[in-house]
Amino acid sequence: MPQLSLHSPIGPLTLTEEDGAIISLDWGWGRDQTETPLLCQARDWLDSWFDSPQKQFPLPLKPHGTAYQKKVWAVVSAIPPGETLTYKQISEKVGGSPRSVGQAMGANPIPILIPCHRVVGAGGNLGGYSGDGGLEDKIWLLELEGVVLPRK
Incomplete structure (x- = not known):
């Protein structure tokens, strides 16, 4: 699964993508770094959100859960x-x-x-x-x- 990490004001974060959707956001720097279009958009959105957090996340999410x-x-x-x-x-x-x-x-x-x-x-x-x-x-x-x- 592609992952991409970013620096944030609360520490390093790693986004993970599966089947065209974000499935996780973890604290810490991921081992592998893959710049897919979705992960780059999500990283850029988070960078912007930390500067001005008055918007909802617009990209697809598909969390695993019950x-x-x-x-x-x-x-x-x-x-x-x-x-x-x-x-x-x-x-x-x-x-x-x-x-x-x-x-x-x-x-x-x-x-x-x-x-x-x-x-x-x-x-x-x-x-x-x-x-x-x-x-x-x-x-x-x-x-x-x-x-x-x-x-x-």
């Missing part, structure tokens, strides 16, 4: 930049529980592009984040998008 995870990820993909939903709000849309939504978020193979950083807990609790920097990455991404977070 039917339930894909339902959750579809709802999360529709959250506009600068806005958040709670785990409970998403569970009310797709079924399951806030915990099952959290598990789907933890299994998200394409963070940032499927913006799981926009999913938060009730009452100002941020929940978790799978990025290399954990919650620090989530806070950074939310603040980049203009979300005002409660300070403790």
Whole structure:
């Protein structure tokens, strides 16, 4: 599978393509680097997004996951930049529980592009984040998008 890495403000990221769609975004620098048209477009979009994060990802995504995870990820993909939903709000849309939504978020193979950083807990609790920097990455991404977070 073709992969292409990029430098970002939250560290190196690697995009992976399969059958004409992005299937993963991982923290770290990939071993192999292949500049396909799709991967170059995705890299360029991410470079631009880190400068001005007010747009949705326009390229095809095809994450591997269960039917339930894909339902959750579809709802999360529709959250506009600068806005958040709670785990409970998403569970009310797709079924399951806030915990099952959290598990789907933890299994998200394409963070940032499927913006799981926009999913938060009730009452100002941020929940978790799978990025290399954990919650620090989530806070950074939310603040980049203009979300005002409660300070403790």
